[in-house]
Amino acid sequence: xxxxxxxxxxxxxxxxxxxxxxxxxxxxxxxxxxxxxxxxxxxxxxxxxxxxxxxxxxxxxxxxxxxxxxxxxxxxxxxxxxxxxxxxxxxxxxxxxxxxxxxxxxxxxxxxxxxxxxxxxxxxxxxxxxxxxxxxxxxxxxxxxxxxxxxxxxxxxxxxxxxxxxxxxxxxxxxxxxxxxxxxxxxxxxxxxxxxxxxxxxxxxxxxxxxxxxxxxxxxxxxxxxxxxxxxxxxxxxxxxxxxxxxxxxxxxxxxxxxxxxxxxxxxxxxxxxx
Amino acid sequence: xxxxxxxxxxxxxxxxxxxxxxxxxxxxxxxxxxxxxxxxxxxxxxxxxxxxxxxxxxxxxxxxxxxxxxxxxxxxxxxxxxxxxxxxxxxxxxxxxxxxxxxxxxxxxxxxxxxxxxxxxxxxxxxxxxxxxxxxxxxxxxxxxxxxxxxxxxxxxxxxxxxxxxxxxxxxxxxxxxxxxxxxxxxxxxxxxxxxxxxxxxxxxxxxxxxxxxxxxxxxxxxxxxxxxxxxxxxxxxxxxxxxxxxxxxxxxxxxxxxxxxxxxxxxxxxxxxxxxxxxxxxxxxxxxxxxxxxxxxxxxxxxxxxxxxx
Numbered sequence: 001x002x003x004x005x006x007x008x009x010x011x012x013x014x015x016x017x018x019x020x021x022x023x024x025x026x027x028x029x030x031x032x033x034x035x036x037x038x039x040x041x042x043x044x045x046x047x048x049x050x051x052x053x054x055x056x057x058x059x060x061x062x063x064x065x066x067x068x069x070x071x072x073x074x075x076x077x078x079x080x081x082x083x084x085x086x087x088x089x090x091x092x093x094x095x096x097x098x099x100x101x102x103x104x105x106x107x108x109x110x111x112x113x114x115x116x117x118x119x120x121x122x123x124x125x126x127x128x129x130x131x132x133x134x135x136x137x138x139x140x141x142x143x144x145x146x147x148x149x150x151x152x153x154x155x156x157x158x159x160x161x162x163x164x165x166x167x168x169x170x171x172x173x174x175x176x177x178x179x180x181x182x183x184x185x186x187x188x189x190x191x192x193x194x195x196x197x198x199x200x201x202x203x204x205x206x207x208x209x210x211x212x213x214x215x216x217x218x219x220x221x222x223x224x225x226x227x228x229x230x231x232x233x234x235x236x237x238x239x240x241x242x243x244x245x246x247x248x249x250x251x252x253x254x255x256x257x258x259x260x261x262x263x264x265x266x267x268x269x270x271x272x273x274x275x
Numbered sequence: 276x277x278x279x280x281x282x283x284x285x286x287x288x289x290x291x292x293x294x295x296x297x298x299x300x301x302x303x304x305x306x307x308x309x310x311x312x313x314x315x316x317x318x319x320x321x322x323x324x325x326x327x328x329x330x331x332x333x334x335x336x337x338x339x340x341x342x343x344x345x346x347x348x349x350x351x352x353x354x355x356x357x358x359x360x361x362x363x364x365x366x367x368x369x370x371x372x373x374x375x376x377x378x379x380x381x382x383x384x385x386x387x388x389x390x391x392x393x394x395x396x397x398x399x400x401x402x403x404x405x406x407x408x409x410x411x412x413x414x415x416x417x418x419x420x421x422x423x424x425x426x427x428x429x430x431x432x433x434x435x436x437x438x439x440x441x442x443x444x445x446x447x448x449x450x451x452x453x454x455x456x457x458x459x460x461x462x463x464x465x466x467x468x469x470x471x472x473x474x475x476x477x478x479x480x481x482x483x484x485x486x487x488x489x490x491x492x493x494x495x496x497x498x499x500x501x502x503x504x505x506x507x508x509x510x511x512x513x514x515x516x517x518x519x520x521x522x523x524x525x526x527x528x529x530x531x532x533x534x535x536x537x538x539x540x541x542x543x544x545x546x547x548x549x550x551x552x553x554x555x556x557x558x559x560x561x562x563x564x565x566x567x568x569x570x571x572x573x574x575x576x577x578x579x580x581x582x583x584x585x586x
Contacts, residue, residue, distance in 0.1 A: 063343070067341070110370060111371060117341065118337075118341065118366075118370055119365060119366075119369050119370040120365075121365070122361055122365050124330075125334055125361075125362060125365055125366055127334070128330065128331045128333070128334020128335050128337075128338065128362070128366075129334045129335070129337050129338040129341070129366060130338060131331070131334070131335050131338060132334060132335035132336060132337055132338015132339040132340075132341070132342065132346075133338040133339075133341050133342050134338070135323070135335065135338065135339060135342070136338065136339045136341070136342020136343060136344055137342060139299075139320070139339075139342075139344070140342065140343060140344075142342075146338075158330075159330040159331060159334070159362075162325075162328040162330055162331035163331050163334065163335075165326075165328070165331075166325055166326075166328070166331055166335065
């Protein structure tokens with residue numbers, strides 16, 4: 001199985017722009033959403049879904065598909081807009097974001113949204129679940145790769161480090177942990193609230209193969225994933241340095257935009273910047 | 276012949292594994308707690324000991340189920356629902372993963388080890404969560420039947436499993452049915468309703484009560500959810516008095532369930548709940564002393580019956 005799109009990097013960047021515009025429109029229309037988090041993860045998701053992940057758009061339950069879990073479930077908006085861009089999710093559902101009984105609720109729900117692998121929203125869960133998925137692949141001799149996207153603030157949850165310990169213990173070289181390292185969390189900068197650095201050393205000491213990249217650069221990110229997967233016997237972490245709110249100047253790197261949405265003139269300005 | 280319910284549980288898993296290789300067991304350094312060794316010897320690659328990391332155990336179990344396995348977790352109920360409460364809620368119940376949670380040594384089975392190890396809130400917690408069945412076996416045969424049902428049923432299941440050596444109390448023809456309560460002895464004066472292994476104390480007490488001229492109806496409620504209230508309603512309508520015995524908080528356990536049935540169906544029935552009063556911890560004391568203190572032994576059951584019947 002291969003990636004159904006296998007786009008070039010300029011094409012991925014084009015998709016990222018389209019996804020970002022949809023995020024702005026969707027969040028503005030809904031009047032709520034985690035705009036900063038959505039824009040932060042966009043390049044990572046676009047690179048995964050249009051270049052890296054092996055899956056079938058016409059059979060999203062294929063047992064051999066690569067798995068992706070959005071552990072930072074508050075990035076649901078960016079996730080839905082990416083799934084809509086692939087065609088897995090009908091784009092019309094973006095109009096229902098956060099509405100009553102919507103299949104695009106505020107946090108991902110696997111029973112509702114096509115393509116969503118797991119229910120997240122409470123932080124510190126996805127990593128352990130991904131360890132289980134990777135372990136299942138090993139035990140059943142299947143060669144799918146499990147990817148999990150964590151927020152950097154999320155790493156303050158201790159459960160992640162239980163998961164990290166076990167990923168290395170079980171030698172899960174079929175697990176790729178991606179940290180959306182934008183340096184911000186809800187309240188302020190991560191290093192001010194609870195310092196994570198030196199993050200690479202932390203993962204190294206837990207037995208991970210660690211790569212730090214510019215997470216807003218699809219080529220750099222994709223190459224890091226590919227290189228990582230050539231290394232066997234240990235799990236992989238990609239520390240993807242990103243800019244929270246990437247793509248819209250007045251949203252970038254601002255803690256207050258964690259779950260703020262553009263209104264009025266801001267919507268026009270944001271879309272224009274993304275053209 | 277007496278058998279520890281944990282041994283009945285593991286024996287049944289060994290049987291199931293013969294025909295269903297997708298079955299895997301997860302423990303959190305609780306290998307001895309759940310007596311998994313016979314299964315482990317036969318299937319060393321199907322037991323995952325994640326170490327003292329209950330949150331991770333539940334998350335990994337959820338992931339294994341997404342990968343096609345049927346994970347059974349087995350550790351002390353206090354840690355299952357205390358430490359990994361949110362993982363149980365989100366990764367198992369809300370995500371509807373095919374994981375079977377076995378909470379061991381519930382109530383005050385750990386006695387003197389104290390409130391850190393007591394589990395007096397597992398039923399109330401699980402009842403408040405959506406999307407999970409809740410079963411409480413009382414003897415070896417019922418343990419095997421409930422284990423078998425849980426593995427075959429798709430979706431989350433919680434089994435409250437006591438570390439208790441017991442004889443079979445059900446008829447040889449007994450067949451566990453989800454939702455159904457069991458009348459172990461018919462009577463007319465009072466309904467005595469027990470949770471799990473409390474039924475053994477109740478049956479002991481019943482032999483004395485009959486000598487005192489009290490004809491008690493004895494009910495066991497192995498299926499907390501789903502629960503068809505019909506058997507309980509019929510009994511309460513017949514006797515007009517109910518006492519509930521459980522090693523659980525009086526808040527949110529079987530007593531609360533029976534109270535709600537009385538209220539919802541407007542039954543003319545007196546009710547006496549036992550267990551640990553709401554808002555209290557039990558002391559760190561041997562299990563038998565705690566059972567004595569909370570009227571959960573033979574003597575207490577007789578006393579409670581005489582009290583409610585005002586004899």
